[in-house]
Amino acid sequence: ITYLNSPDFARDLIEVCHAVSEILEQQPRCLFLQSPVYVFGDIHGNLEDLHFFADNIWKMGMDLTAGKFLFLGDYVDRGMSCLECVAYLFGLKILYPGKIDLLRGNHETRDVNGWEMHYQEKSFLFQCKERFGVDLGEQVWEECNQAFDRLPLAAIIDHEIFCIHGGFPRPIETEDNMTEIETILAMPNIVSIMPAYEHETDWMKQVATDCIWSDPASE
Numbered sequence: 115i116t117y118l119n120s121p122d123f124a125r126d127l128i129e130v131c132h133a134v135s136e137i138l139e140q141q142p143r144c145l146f147l148q149s150p151v152y153v154f155g156d157i158h159g160n161l162e163d164l165h166f167f168a169d170n171i172w173k174m175g176m177d178l179t180a181g182k183f184l185f186l187g188d189y190v191d192r193g194m195s196c197l198e199c200v201a202y203l204f205g206l207k208i209l210y211p212g213k214i215d216l217l218r219g220n221h222e223t224r225d226v227n228g229w230e231m232h233y234q235e236k237s238f239l240f241q242c243k244e245r246f247g248v249d250l251g252e253q254v255w256e257e258c259n260q261a262f263d264r265l266p267l268a269a270i271i272d273h274e275i276f277c278i279h280g281g282f283p284r285p286i287e288t289e290d291n292m293t294e295i296e297t298i299l300a301m302p303n304i305v306s307i308m309p310a311y312e313h314e315t316d317w318m319k320q321v322a323t324d325c326i327w328s329d330p331a332s333e
Contacts, residue, residue, distance in 0.1 A: 118198065124246045124254050127201050131257040134204040137211050138264035143301040145215055145269040150181035153277060156219065157185065157203075159193025159236070164202055176206060176213045184269055187219020187279035187326065190227050190238035190258075197241060200258055218265035219279040220326040225308035228255070263304050267325040270295070281328030283321040297321050 117123055152171060157163060172179040189203060190196040206214050221227050227238035234240065238258075243251035269277040276282075282294050292300065298321060305314055307322045314322075 119245060121246065121250060123197075123201075124250050127197065127254055128257045130201060130204050130208065131261045133208050135261045135264050137207060138216075138261065138266070139303050141215075141266050141303075142299055143267045143303065144295055144298040145184075145217075145266050146273070147182055147184065147215070147269055147271045149272050151271050152181060152183045153271075154183070154185045156188035157193075157199050158188055158221070159190055159196035159199050159238070159241075161193075161195035161198045161202070164199060176210045182212075183214045184271075184277060185214070185216050186277060187217045187265070188221045189216075189219070191221045191233050192236050194236065194241070196238045197245060197254075204261065215269060216265055217269060217277070217279055218262060218267055218326055220308075222259075222262035222265055223308040223326070224259050224306065227259070259306075263306050267301065267322065268295075268298050278325055280324060280326045283324035283328075286317045286321065298325065 154167065172183070176183060185203065189199050193199070203214075203216060207216060221238075230237045230240045235244070239252075239255050242255040242258075245251060246254055267278065271277065283297055285294065286292065286297050288297075297317075301318060301321060302313065305311065305318060305322050307314070307319065307326065310319050
């Protein structure tokens with residue numbers, strides 16, 4: 115517990131973010147996976163859920179468990195163990211890059227996980243600053259978001275099952291009439307989305323936003 119509240123944990127997590135970023139940046143924006151695949155929804159800083167999965171699904175370890183593991187995003191905010199969840203999942207991705215895949219949710223954006231006024235003590239940014247102090251906490255938060263910027267947006271299992279945090283992106287008018295999957299694959303490997311980097315064009319922002327949001331419309 116002392117370590118988890120120390121600058122040593124902050125510095126180690128920053129190194130983990132750098133290592134996992136190199137792995138994530140090499141992956142396509144839409145993954146093609148072969149079953150069996152365990153698929154997991156929102157974690158939202160709930161370390162107890164990850165403990166339950168570890169005790170019941172990969173209890174012998176991911177490397178000795180048949181199949182792959184796909185997480186659909188929203189790893190932070192709303193729960194009180196956001197830092198531990200990020201460290202654990204990123205660590206697994208580094209140890210077993212071919213066994214676990216992490217997609218991006220809308221909470222893996224700065225505008226959302228930095229919204230302290232709304233989420234208060236359950237905000238990822240708040241927890242980073244509360245744990246490590248303002249300066250080091252903001253550095254940890256930014257490094258985690260740099261890794262989030264590199265998370266894939268979608269996955270397809272056995273060419274039949276489409277997995278995503280939000281939904282299908284709206285069609286983009288292009289000369290070669292790209293499909294929705296092709297537009298996801300055409301996305302840059304580094305996008306911030308909210309707020310966007312300068313290199314992100316309007317169609318890129320639309321596709322990425324649709325992938326991580328796409329909440330049902332009221333009308």
